[in-house]
Amino acid sequence: MIRPATVIVAGALFAATSLYAESPPEILAQSDAKRTIEDMSFAVHLSAYDGDRITDEKTLWGFLRIGSDHNRVLMYFAEPASDRGRKLLVDGDAVYLLFVRTTNPIRLSPLEVLTGQASDGDVIRTFAKDYDVESMTETALDGTPAYLFSCAAKGSVGDTSYKRVKLWVERSSLRLRYAELYAESGVLLKKAHYRDYREVLGKDFPFTVEVFAGDDANKRTVMSFQKVGRKAVPETEFRRSFLPSWNAEQPQ
Amino acid sequence: MKRARCAWVAAALFLSTGLSAFALEGEVDVDAAPSASLAATGAPGSPLIQAEATRITSQFALSGKAAPTEGLAISATAWALLDSLPSYNPQDVPGARLALSSRLLQADLAWQIIPGVLIWDTGKQIIHPSSGFFRTPLNLISRGAAGNVPQQIPAAAPQWEEGWIGTRLLWMVGDFSFEDFFSPRLVWSAEADSALHYLSAQQSDVLDQLRIQAHIGGVDLQALGLLSTGGPGSANPGAHMQAGAGVDANIGDSLTVRGEATLSDSLQRLAVVDPRLMTTTTQSVPCVVRALAGLTWSITTKTSLILEYSFDSLGFSGADYSNVIQYAQNRQYSLSAPDVLGQFGSFQAAQHYAFARLAEDITDQLTAQGWVEVNLQDPSAMDGIGLTVTNDRWALAGSVTNTWGASATEAGASPFLWQLDVELRLFF
Numbered sequence: 001m002i003r004p005a006t007v008i009v010a011g012a013l014f015a016a017t018s019l020y021a022e023s024p025p026e027i028l029a030q031s032d033a034k035r036t037i038e039d040m041s042f043a044v045h046l047s048a049y050d051g052d053r054i055t056d057e058k059t060l061w062g063f064l065r066i067g068s069d070h071n072r073v074l075m076y077f078a079e080p081a082s083d084r085g086r087k088l089l090v091d092g093d094a095v096y097l098l099f100v101r102t103t104n105p106i107r108l109s110p111l112e113v114l115t116g117q118a119s120d121g122d123v124i125r126t127f128a129k130d131y132d133v134e135s136m137t138e139t140a141l142d143g144t145p146a147y148l149f150s151c152a153a154k155g156s157v158g159d160t161s162y163k164r165v166k167l168w169v170e171r172s173s174l175r176l177r178y179a180e181l182y183a184e185s186g187v188l189l190k191k192a193h194y195r196d197y198r199e200v201l202g203k204d205f206p207f208t209v210e211v212f213a214g215d216d217a218n219k220r221t222v223m224s225f226q227k228v229g230r231k232a233v234p235e236t237e238f239r240r241s242f243l244p245s246w247n248a249e250q251p252q
Numbered sequence: 253m254k255r256a257r258c259a260w261v262a263a264a265l266f267l268s269t270g271l272s273a274f275a276l277e278g279e280v281d282v283d284a285a286p287s288a289s290l291a292a293t294g295a296p297g298s299p300l301i302q303a304e305a306t307r308i309t310s311q312f313a314l315s316g317k318a319a320p321t322e323g324l325a326i327s328a329t330a331w332a333l334l335d336s337l338p339s340y341n342p343q344d345v346p347g348a349r350l351a352l353s354s355r356l357l358q359a360d361l362a363w364q365i366i367p368g369v370l371i372w373d374t375g376k377q378i379i380h381p382s383s384g385f386f387r388t389p390l391n392l393i394s395r396g397a398a399g400n401v402p403q404q405i406p407a408a409a410p411q412w413e414e415g416w417i418g419t420r421l422l423w424m425v426g427d428f429s430f431e432d433f434f435s436p437r438l439v440w441s442a443e444a445d446s447a448l449h450y451l452s453a454q455q456s457d458v459l460d461q462l463r464i465q466a467h468i469g470g471v472d473l474q475a476l477g478l479l480s481t482g483g484p485g486s487a488n489p490g491a492h493m494q495a496g497a498g499v500d501a502n503i504g505d506s507l508t509v510r511g512e513a514t515l516s517d518s519l520q521r522l523a524v525v526d527p528r529l530m531t532t533t534t535q536s537v538p539c540v541v542r543a544l545a546g547l548t549w550s551i552t553t554k555t556s557l558i559l560e561y562s563f564d565s566l567g568f569s570g571a572d573y574s575n576v577i578q579y580a581q582n583r584q585y586s587l588s589a590p591d592v593l594g595q596f597g598s599f600q601a602a603q604h605y606a607f608a609r610l611a612e613d614i615t616d617q618l619t620a621q622g623w624v625e626v627n628l629q630d631p632s633a634m635d636g637i638g639l640t641v642t643n644d645r646w647a648l649a650g651s652v653t654n655t656w657g658a659s660a661t662e663a664g665a666s667p668f669l670w671q672l673d674v675e676l677r678l679f680f
Contacts, residue, residue, distance in 0.1 A: 048616050056616035057644075080644035081679035084277060085315075094470060094502060101329070101358075102409060103380045107472065107500045107508045109550040119553070234368030240472060241429035241465045245362055245371050245422065247317075247325040 024136035028149055028167070029128035031174040036126055037203050040064040041251035043078070043227040046118055051218045058083060059226075061251055063233045064124050072238035073124055076248030087243050096240050103244045118211050118221040122192070130154055131165060138171070141178060145171040162189060173197075175204060188214050200228050227251045275318065280678040281311040281411075285402050287671035292585040300584055302669060307337040309401050311412060313357070323364040328375075329357045331412055333399040353399055354450045358415045371422040376452070378415040379433055381463055381476055382544075383500050383510045384408060386607040386625060387562040389542035390496050390512045392478045393435075393459055396597075404638060404649045404675050406609070406623050414453055427467045435459040437483055457482050472500040493517045506550040513543040519566050522592050527578035530589045541565045546607075554613040560606070566596070567603040573629060576601055580665035593666060601662055604628040617642055632657025632664060638673075647677040 022030075041063050048056040062075035070092035077086040085100035095112070096105035111119060131151035139148045149167040163184040168177050175197055181190040190213065194206040205228060213219040229251050237246060284306060291303040310333070317327035332354040360375040382388035388408040397403065397410030418435030438455040440448060463476040477495045482488040498512030519540045525531040546560030568576045580593040593601050609623035619642070624635040638651030653671045657663030 050615075081277070082642050082644060082647055082677075084679070091467075092470070093505075094467075094472075101378070101412070103378050104382060106383060107502065107510070109502060109506045109508050109548065111506050111550050111553055112556070236368040236424045239424055239429065240467065241422065241424060241431070242368065242371075245325075245364070245373070247319050247362070249319065 024133040032126040032128045039232045041229045041231040045224045048221045105243045141168045276316045278680045279313045283309045283675040285673045288669040289667040310334040325362045328359040374419040376415040384544045389514045429465045431463040433461045509547045511545045516540040524575040524579040558609040562605045602629040627662045630661035632661035649675045
């Protein structure tokens with residue numbers, strides 16, 4: 001006869017073994033998956049700060065599609081009026097901007113910024129697919145146990161904006177809390193804090209992302225998601241040739 | 253009677269609902285451009301003096317769009333211009349100092365027959381396949397800037413341009429897309445044009461443009477062909493063919509490169525017969541090649557550099573080019589003679605040009621740029637610097653443009669000396 005206590009101990013050991021049996025890339029993929037909403041529609045407000053002063057603000061409407069190869073994001077500049085009507089497509093590392101009254105989207109480099117410190121790809125970013133985990137160590141972030149991932153861009157991903165990243169993921173919840181994004185030279189390009197996690201559509205989504213320019217604490221951009229929903233958009237709509245025809249609408 | 257009243261109420265409700273669903277946006281651009289050019293005071297040989305004139309343009313644009321049902325979209329842009337110096341010639345100030353012009357730039361009904369796969373557009377559309385900045389060889393059907401208004405930035409694609417009435421079918425499959433645009437010939441009498449020119453320009457040719465785009469391995473490729481004809485009874489009844497190809501790609505995380513070329517079976521140009529006698533002739537140039545190669549380098553997230561090279565075999569070279577320069581020098585004493593040097597636009601008479609533009613976002617609102625366009629055959633140059641302050645609802649831009657070159661160069665032979673430009677744009 002098996003005693004209940006034995007079952008509990010065996011179960012705990014199994015759970016612990018299972019956790020450690022998961023490889024660092026799998027844990028990172030789980031962290032990505034927990035906060036990634038398939039076919040996401042969103043409205044996001046970007047505020048660029050210099051110290052305490054807001055220097056620029058934008059509101060974008062968009063759609064995200066998780067692809068087998070890479071993520072695709074369609075964005076529409078809703079505000080301010082001076083930018084209204086611009087459309088942006090992030091197709092992996094190919095970024096296209098369609099200006100108002102033109103019909104040929106212009107190709108941008110991945111490092112060109114939306115405003116302040118936020119690049120096109122920073123609005124929605126996952127890591128497991130584009131980066132190899134070189135090491136995973138256990139550490140603490142603000143007193144909370146966390147995994148620290150050191151990652152390098154995969155060779156198969158041609159133009160990843162950041163060649164190296166360090167990610168701090170909360171151990172208990174697998175929430176991405178903090179990221180450091182580096183150039184190939186090792187220069188720290190950006191620091192990002194992921195905050196205000198809320199349950200939405202069965203996912204644990206960070207409604208606020210704060211991006212700092214390198215080590216400059218004064219230059220920061222706060223991305224605040226105002227609406228997050230789900231809308232399936234055909235994959236062909238995430239194409240350069242479709243961008244002029246895309247009839248952007250405010251997410252519900 | 254009651255039924256008629258109900259119909260009126262229903263129509264009024266439908267109209268008000270339709271209008272409220274129509275999202276309207278507007279823009280007002282006021283531009284003041286003082287410029288200086290050389291002008292003759294008397295007979296040939298007499299000294300040229302510097303003449304100055306200020307052109308003030310006010311442009312108004314109202315755009316609207318609506319999506320009555322899923323997959324159906326309607327959009328339109330109306331534009332009007334008040335121009336203080338319509339001829340843009342400081343020596344030829346017209347009687348009507350303030351000319352009004354207007355156009356329906358674009359009006360389009362788009363229907364996604366199969367969402368994201370098959371799209372049908374009909375109405376008035378702007379067709380711009382080119383990725384070039386200072387030259388756009390692939391924009392085979394472009395009308396140029398509406399009202400010929402000067403631009404703050406030296407981009408080839410104008411800020412406001414009138415589209416073409418026609419219909420377009422776009423089919424997207426996998427990494428490929430196929431697009432065909434057909435535009436009929438639309439001409440009307442001079443009497444009708446006195447009213448219709450406030451709405452639309454005429455279309456002298458039947459146009460059909462096929463464009464194929466592909467995204468392969470991170471590289472964007474496109475090929476296009478344009479068939480045009482004036483048709484029976486027109487001044488140019490023959491069929492003409494133009495074909496082109498282009499490529500866009502990223503190299504690393506801060507460089508985008510582009511290249512495009514077109515081949516036209518024949519195009520016409522005004523050429524000089526004798527520069528001393530000031531005689532010209534219209535030539536048909538066979539197999540015209542236009543090409544552009546360029547890159548945009550994001551030096552930092554705030555600083556970018558554009559470098560482009562352009563070749564155009566419709567431009568002049570060798571003895572023909574020398575004749576054009578000599579003719580242009582003589583024309584400064586006789587502005588009524590046809591303008592050969594500027595027939596394609598400013599700084600486009602030669603075959604080889606290079607362009608560089610450095611732009612810096614000094615703050616999130618303040619952008620500075622400097623640019624230079626070099627005629628590689630002279631050499632001579634046109635350069636400019638500009639500052640733009642952009643706010644949520646307005647933008648203020650100022651620039652100065654200058655030319656450099658000896659007297660026997662394109663810059664030296666042109667009467668243009670310099671131009672200041674201050675532009676205020678309001679968005680609502």
